[in-house]
Amino acid sequence: MTKMTFAQAIESALTQAMEEDENVIILGEDVHTLRINLFARFGKERVKYTPISESGFVGAAVGAAMAGLRPIAEVMLVDFIAVTMDAILNHAAKIPFFSGNKWKVPLVIRTACGGGYGDAGQHEQSLWGWLAHIPGLKIVVPSNPADAGGLMLSSIYEDNPVIYFEHKLLADYWLENMAIGGRTTVSFDVPEQGAEGEVPDKWEPIPLGKLNHMKDGSDITLVSVGVGVHRSIEAANILEEKGISAEVLDLRCIAPLDSEGLKKSVEKTEALLVVDEDYKNFGLSGEICALLLENEISFKFGRVCTENTIPYAIKLENQALPNTKRIVDKTLEVLNK
């Protein structure tokens, strides 16, 4: 086992996949600088920088995937995915189905997401629930380096389109590029366990749709993805001091959802709190609740989500995103404590 940052882990898994299979290519804006190691190592034909032209190059990546490559198209921030939605919604997600499952689209869209560094609502969204709404897409949101690498590997070798989310508070270069800019005068609440950690010497794919037990507990299940997992663990530690035993689950994938893992935990705790950095309405939190109700499980329910457009002012932003205090308070409310 070695230690890597979240970003190093992704790059290491990409290196392994690109060595294993020459059909794996990367294309996207600024990838010659953002992925400079891979660019230098694999050359400009495999790490191909594009104009700022997402509908064009993500659309082309769908075609390239159909014609035998395994492209990783980088849509810099998930907020910008809006301009390429046709390629995703009407093509990548639908072609396998429309073709009678005879033609696959092995495409990964890698995209940075999430807030917590004062960049406001057009650069800090999560949007995984919005994308998971579309049948045919797999949605991956890793929370730590070991998962980031293993899930990247399985995303690359998946035959259906995957959207792979990389949270900016976990990937140090994103934070440096977008928030720090060489200053020593700013700091952000980066979850240490997520930003750096142990990784295997050789990457093995982690199956998509299997959640991870982060902490065992008996009074309530806290479910989240990405940075929310670390906020939930922090909240669970505070709750423990108050005599409440909270189980913490990291979904790792939103589509497919690990329904068995969720059922097992909530059947035991009979209480559920979903912590979701994506929007509250019509999203992951409601979906998990519905899934459990459809399975005739009774449970107390609460959710801590982003409810509105993320504001710029850092104090307002901290309130808008699911923070540890909101999770603790909501848990106490759900459990009537």
Place this chain on the structure above:
Amino acid sequence: MNEIDIWKLYKMMLRSRLFENAVTKLWKEGLITGEMHLGIGEEAIVAGVVSQLEDGDAMAVTHRGTPQFIMRGVDPVSLLLEFFGHSEGLCKGQGGHMHLFSKEHLIAASGIVGASGPAATGFALALSYKKLNKIAVAFFGEGAVNQGMMMESMNLASVWNLPVLFVCCDNDWAVTTTTNNCTGGTILDRAKGFGIEGYSVNGTDVEAVWNVTNQAISKLRKNSGPQFIHATCTHMEAHLLGDLLLRNNQDPVMMAETAEPLKQYAGESLDEVLLLVRKIGAQTKKKGDPIVFTKKKLKDEEDRLKQIEEDVAKEIEELTSKALEIYKGGIKYD
């Protein structure tokens, strides 16, 4: 086809036409659901291009892509069954006529205007990355040139020097809008603006299309970067079967019933729509029919012409009966 063969091109076009005539009949009988966009009127463009493709070349086509599938050699019975929504259709009944896919032939359709641009560009990226010396064709209508993704893919194909043949089938009408009201500048100038070499051609004349395509494709196979063909054509059925403007045009009673209650608002806006209804008849006239156009050139060899027509008609009749027989046998979905 390395040398132009007008008889072979005529047969390709006729086969597609009679197939789509059969589709029209089946659609009218209610056996085909939803919209039906025909490639009738585009046959000369499609034949001129498809006849010069090799195995391993790819095509991205539109909602109007049946002729490309027929001419490329996809099983016509599997297409009819697909239109019936049958489990034995080309896409197991899950796609329908706007979403046809043949991985074997590397042809992908899309019902989204402009989507063939990025798809063909991506095909070409993969073919070029694998050093296969194959090309990708994007077919689209003139309405698609105003879509961002189409212009973005022209730019990408140009800066990446990809073997994409952009083929714009221009009938001057995008659903009910006309080019003079919708498209600034000229279409060929747009291609040139992206550094793409372009050709204009009468898309009713299959020989003319074949000749410009031959030039464009030989350049593509020599790694010239993308090429652009702007071909004019006529859609005899207007946008789709049962086109409302065309029905109004052809039926004075319906036209009066539509227009009469609106007369109280008579003004420029209403006049503009009424003018469209009058104009749409002109764009569907037979003078733009590529089959009629080519047949005239072949009229001296009456017997040979008759033989081809009989052979094709028989083939279409038989395959239609075969598809209907399978359809009537019932559908078993997975």
